[in-house]
Amino acid sequence: MTCERASLGASRRSPVTAAVIAGALFLACRGEAPPEQSPPLPEVEIVTVKPEPIVNRIEVAGRLQAVRTAEVRARVDGVVQERLYNEGSDVRQGQPLFRIDPRQMRAQLSAAEASLARAKATAANAQQDVNRYEGLVAQQAISQQEYDTAVARLRTAQADVAQMQAQVDAATLTLSYTTVTAPIAGRAGRAQVTEGALVSAAAGTLMTTIEQMDPIFANFSVASSEVLAIRRDIAAGTLEVPEQDKVPVRLILEDGTEFGLLGKIDFLDLRVDETTGSTAVRAEFPNPKRSILPGQFVRVRIDAGVITEGLLVPQRAVAVTPEGASVMLVGADDTVEARAVKAGELQGGSWAILDGLTAGERVIVEGLQKVRAGQKVRPVPATSGASSAPQPDERR
Numbered sequence: 001m002t003c004e005r006a007s008l009g010a011s012r013r014s015p016v017t018a019a020v021i022a023g024a025l026f027l028a029c030r031g032e033a034p035p036e037q038s039p040p041l042p043e044v045e046i047v048t049v050k051p052e053p054i055v056n057r058i059e060v061a062g063r064l065q066a067v068r069t070a071e072v073r074a075r076v077d078g079v080v081q082e083r084l085y086n087e088g089s090d091v092r093q094g095q096p097l098f099r100i101d102p103r104q105m106r107a108q109l110s111a112a113e114a115s116l117a118r119a120k121a122t123a124a125n126a127q128q129d130v131n132r133y134e135g136l137v138a139q140q141a142i143s144q145q146e147y148d149t150a151v152a153r154l155r156t157a158q159a160d161v162a163q164m165q166a167q168v169d170a171a172t173l174t175l176s177y178t179t180v181t182a183p184i185a186g187r188a189g190r191a192q193v194t195e196g197a198l199v200s201a202a203a204g205t206l207m208t209t210i211e212q213m214d215p216i217f218a219n220f221s222v223a224s225s226e227v228l229a230i231r232r233d234i235a236a237g238t239l240e241v242p243e244q245d246k247v248p249v250r251l252i253l254e255d256g257t258e259f260g261l262l263g264k265i266d267f268l269d270l271r272v273d274e275t276t277g278s279t280a281v282r283a284e285f286p287n288p289k290r291s292i293l294p295g296q297f298v299r300v301r302i303d304a305g306v307i308t309e310g311l312l313v314p315q316r317a318v319a320v321t322p323e324g325a326s327v328m329l330v331g332a333d334d335t336v337e338a339r340a341v342k343a344g345e346l347q348g349g350s351w352a353i354l355d356g357l358t359a360g361e362r363v364i365v366e367g368l369q370k371v372r373a374g375q376k377v378r379p380v381p382a383t384s385g386a387s388s389a390p391q392p393d394e395r396r
Contacts, residue, residue, distance in 0.1 A: 019042065035298040042375070045382040046330055051359045054310030054352055055303050056230075057345035058240055059252070062220030062300040064292055066211035067284075070184045073206055074199035076100060076175040080207075083191055084262070085182075093185045098207055100199065102178035109171035116164035123157035130154050177201075181256065186212040187290070211294055216287040218251060218263065220300045221278035230304060241305030247285040251292070252299035261286050265302075299342035301345075311357050314382075317365040318343060325351070328364040328371065330379045340371040 034310035076102040085097045089109070129150045137147040189209045199205040208253065233239035241247070263285035272279055283300065285292070292298075318341070319326050325343040326338055341356030357363070365382045 006252060018372065024202070036383045041210060041334075041378040042370050043378045043380055044330065044336075044364045044371060045226060046362040046379045047317070047365055047382050048111040049311050049313065049361050050355055050357055051309035051311060054312060055347060056233075056241075056305050056307050056310075057306045057347060058222065058226065058302045058304050060220050060222060060300050060302075061347055062218045062283075064296045064298060065217040065219055066186070066213055066294040067215055067217055068184055068186065068212040069294075070182075070186070070210045071206055072097060072180060072183065072208045072210060074180070074201055075389060076098070076105060076174055076199075076201050078102075078104065078178065079197060080193050080195055080197045080199060080260055082195060085188055087208075089188060089189065091185065091188045093182055095182045096179050096234055097182055097188065098180040098193070100178040100180065101135075102175055105171065105175040109168065109175050112164065112167040112171040116161065116168050119160040119164040122322050123154065123161050126150070126154035127155040137251065146245075169350045175334050180207060182210055183214060184210055186210040197375060213290050213292075213294065215285045216248070217282045218285060218300055219278060220281055220283075222274070222281055224272045225276050225277075233307070234305075234373050238309065239305045247305075248303045249285075249302040250303075251285060252301060253292070255295065259285070259292060259298075287396055307352075309358065309359070311353045312347065313341075313353050313357070313363055314365050315346065315349050315351055317363050317368075318351045318353075319368075326374075327357070328368055330362040330364060330377060334376055336371050336373050336377055370374050 080098055081101050082099045083097070084099060085095065087092055091097070130147075133142060133147045133150045137143045137144060145259045187210065190210070191208050192201060192206045199207065230239065230241070231365060234241055247265050249263040251263065253259060263283040265281060266284045267280075268281035269280040283302075311326060317327055322345065324340055326340045327339060329339050331337050339356055344352035344354045346352075362379060364377075364379075367377075371377055
């Protein structure tokens with residue numbers, strides 16, 4: 001169909017329709033296509049990062065340790081006659097745990113007591129001689145030399161008495177070791193020897209172990225770089241930290257649950273381990289129900305002060321990969337920018353951002369899947385902003 005015929009056919013239609021068709025035919029006849037309309041800019045939801053006080057939270061791996069541990073070992077040679085406690089039960093200090101055959105030690109004590117009696121008799125006889133010679137030497141009935149010899153015999157006899165008394169005391173102490181008692185109060189472990197077993201004092205035969213578990217220690221390490229950063233932030237005034245013994249510490253157990261009682265830091269090493277580059281730290285926790293046990297692996301969560309002007313970003317806005325964390329920003333000209341950041345701990349529903357962002361920047365929280373870096377977008381405020389940070393005294 002030629003342009004003239006198409007125009008003639010269009011003129012037979014209604015005026016409005018004819019005008020539209022005629023305009024399109026005019027452009028077609030001139031070889032020009034109608035102008036294309038540009039697609040609308042993708043819409044993304046953003047939050048504007050604002051500084052706010054947040055908890056400076058550090059989470060590291062640790063292991064629990066008993067406050068006191070006592071290894072109960074044999075102090076005499078002999079055969080175990082009886083176990084006097086229930087394995088795995090709580091024992092008091094001084095409670096009998098084992099009985100070792102005491103017959104040999106009793107015989108040694110009897111021999112020492114007999115020697116002491118003989119020494120006392122000899123000393124008594126020497127004392128009588130000295131008393132008798134005192135009057136005779138005054139009358140010059142005996143020589144001074146004889147008197148001095150009697151005095152020397154008395155002193156020797158008295159020394160023998162003291163020696164024999166020491167042997168009796170040693171034999172009595174050895175006999176007491178045949179009843180093995182608990183050196184501390186705590187929970188006694190499994191018996192390492194059974195009735196009829198031969199134990200040795202020289203070898204220090206281990207019989208059982210007692211551990212005190214209330215309170216209980218959590219040992220962990222903090223990287224020296226983390227310690228330096230904390231000290232630097234304290235000096236700069238951007239981090240407020242309480243005294244060491246008032247820093248709250250929490251335990252996260254193997255199943256992810258949190259131990260219900262707060263602990264406190266009671267030891268901070270003043271040197272850095274050369275092999276690991278970390279500093280040893282210890283926290284003390286009350287454990288009245290013995291619900292956590294020595295040797296358990298735990299996660300230790302430390303609230304190391306408050307960052308006065310911290311930054312929080314909603315969790316859904318942060319992409320975390322093995323290489324690190326990143327966010328997507330909207331610049332001043334509404335252009336998308338990818339930014340690598342340093343994420344701290346997850347607090348509530350938001351990540352604490354330690355580096356890479358500044359206050360006032362706009363972070364994309366919704367619509368990430370339809371944008372890329374360098375693309376223009378239409379930002380709109382997010383319907384739900386960043387979750388507020390837990391306050392320093394909040395108990396999770």
